[in-house]
Amino acid sequence: MLVNTYSKRVFNLSYQFAGSYQEAEDLTQDIFLKLYNSLSKYDFKRSFSAWLLTLTKNYLIDQYRRTKWEKKSRDDFNDHYLPSEAFENPEEGIMKEENKRTIWHGINNLTSEIRMAVILRDIQGKQYEEIAEIMSLPLGTVKSRINRGRLQLAKILKEKKERRNEM
C-alpha cells in the first residue's frame, strides 16, 4: 500500500537530488526502511505525504553531507529522460535540450539545502508553503534559497552560452 502510493514520489525526489539512477534506487530502499522504523512517530495531525517528504529530505541531505555526492558526476540527462517531442524549429529544439542538460548537471553545483528547495519548487511544482513545511523553514528563507538557486543555475547557463559563442 505505502510502496504503491509513495515509491514514485520518493524515487523521483531521490533521483533528482542525487543524479544517479543506481544511487536513487538504493536511497529509496533505505528511505522506506527508515519509514517503516519511524511509522510509530508519525503525528496524525500532519499530512502524511508532507511528513514522508520531510523524512526523505532529511535522509537525502544527511547522506549528501556524509558522502559528498557533488564530487560525483550525475547521470547523463538522456540516460533516463527521453528527449522532448520534436520542435518546429530543429535548431531551437537542440538548443533547449542542450540547456536542459546543462541545468541538470548544474544542479550538482548547488548546496544540499538550495538544491532541495529548487527541486521541490521548479521540478516538482510544489507551493512555497508546502516546501516550507517539508523543509521546516520559514517561508522567506525558502523563497530566498530558491532565488539563489535559480540565479546560480542561470549563471551556469550564461557561462555555457558564452563558451559556446567563443567556439
Add this chain to the structure above:
Amino acid sequence: MKCEKIEKLLSPYLEDELTPEEKRAVVKHLKTCENCSLLFSLMEETKESLASIPELEVSESLLDRLHSIPSKKRRFKLRLPTFDFLVRPSLQPVLTVATVVLIMASFYFFGPNKSSIDKSISRQIHLGYSKIEKLYAKAESFTASLGEHKDNILVSLKNIKLLGGNED
C-alpha cells in the same frame, strides 16, 4: 537600484510577487542593465527547463525490493535482540563517563608504570592505615583521662540549677 538588489528581486518578479513599486524599479533597471536583463531571461529559461523534467516510473526490481522490506525486517527482528537503547541521547553522559573510566583503566593496566603505581597506592593505603591507628590510640587515651575525672564532672553537673540538679 544596484544590480545585487535587483538580483534578489528577480525570482519574485518572475512569479509576479512584487509590490507595484518594486516591480516598477525592476522593469526600469532591466531596461537599462544588459547584464541583469540577460540573467533574467536565463532565469526564465532555467525555470522552464526544470519544469519540463518528467517524472520517472519506478522499476519492477525496485518495487520488488520495496515490497520485501517489511518481511525482511520481521525476520531480522526475530533473530537479533535490538540495542536501540544504547544510542538514546539521554545515555550519552553515562557513555562518556564510562569511556573516560575505561581509558583511565587501560592506562593503568597496560601502561609501563603499573608496578610503581601499585607501590604508591599501597604506600598511601599504609599511611592512611597508620593515621587511623594513631587516631584510635588518641581516642583511647582521651576516654581514659575522661574516666579519671568522671566523678568530678557528674558532681558539677548535678550542681547546675538549669539541669534540675540538687543543691545537696
